[in-house]
Amino acid sequence: MAANNAPLSVRGLTKKYPAFELRDVTFDLVPGAITGFIGRNGAGKTTTLNSLLGFIRPDGGEVSFFGLDMKTSAEAIKQRIGFVSAGMTYYTGKKLKTITDVTRAFYPGWDDGTYRKYMSQFGLDEGKTPAALSNGMKIKYALALALSHGADLMLLDEPTSGLDPVSREELIEIFLSLRDAGKTILFSTHITSDLDKCADRILFLQKGQLTADMELENFRTQYLLAEIQGELPENVKALTKGVCRVRDGYTALIQADDAKAAGIPCRAATLDEIMVHLDKEEAAQ
């Protein structure tokens, strides 16, 4: 039995590859919240999600869902979670109806009413094949399947990547309504503007290491952004948490507490700006 009953609890997760290492990833998901899992491409987000689900075997660490150990209760856990990955299109030539019929049989808690409700809400036609669906519709179908078996936790791997702004907005509204219904969502993405709109918490992964696990608002207000024309002053250079070159000069990310000492005007930074600057700093070290 795991130590706590969080929808997802991860302790010291490690996975070593020749060119990449996931190092000591530890976090708990807050029930009923949307947690954004951010990091640049190759930071280890998908490796982490695949390790959580047992698709890949971690070298170390413990993973538990709802207080159940993933090593011993994987099947019971999978009854309560839904996994949606934008990169995966299953059985492109089969009708959605066939895929649903097969999926339904694995879940005793399957609710056909819920399935019909979401299929109709998402405008999905069971007679179509995944190959005939847009990327946004594929994600919606995967969500409909996950929600119909009563998943309490949704693990979403880059669900909005490759979607147009309207489809992304639509999906974000769906995620928010799921959160309102008490579902917990872990949402991996590198499109941080999506998280600005819906996330309650942030997990920030850099080079395989979790460097932030906090409320989005706290994460955002920790930093301010200075826009500097021309050369970067030496006193700012010493305080900066990351610098980016822009057309007329530089932008520098500064810890909010250090803004006064920097002596230059600063503004609130977006999640995207924070991630980019922190990653620049990490790469420079």
Next chain:
Amino acid sequence: MNLLKKEFRLCLHPTAPLFLMLCTMILIPNYPYAVSFFYMTLGVFFICLTGRETHDAAFTAALPVSRKQMVHGRIGMVCCLELADIIAAAVMLWVKSLIGFTPNQAGMDANIALLGEGFILFGLFNLIFFPNWYKNINKVGVPFLLSSAAVFVYILLAIVSTYAVPFVRDCLDTQDPAHLPEKLLFIGAALLFFTGATWLSERASGKRFAMVDLQL
């Protein structure tokens, strides 16, 4: 049972049931009839190859099933197809007996002992293909090449034995119903081999597949 249903409804490649019809090759005069069973293994190859393209493993691994159950489902479907091929071959043997018996110069005559050859061929294929494939399900070619090499060596030995091994030449390679007890004994032994080899294959495959990282 759910996994078997999933295998048939989502993973079955159309060539596999089509290859069942190739048991009609038994009607060809002077042909190595055991080759007709090889086509079903080719169907299995296509099933595994298509599964890679349709992300079958990722879909199945996300379902509430274990890796061992995934292996059991796939090998279960393949066994069903192999048994269907044996039954279809039995039907063709009966059809051929109605048309008229002609001795086969290219291996075993069209008699019930041929079904035993089918069981051995499928057992051998299962034993080599699956444990190798489940090391890395994204690489289907090498396991199929290895298993096919073994299958063709077996077919060659089976043909040679109809000339060189007295028991095969004098008892098995004869017109039915001559030497029926020996032929039934051979089928029984071959069925035993098929069952044992497939069981071993599933055990080894399950162990290997449980340890690998799925490259999704």
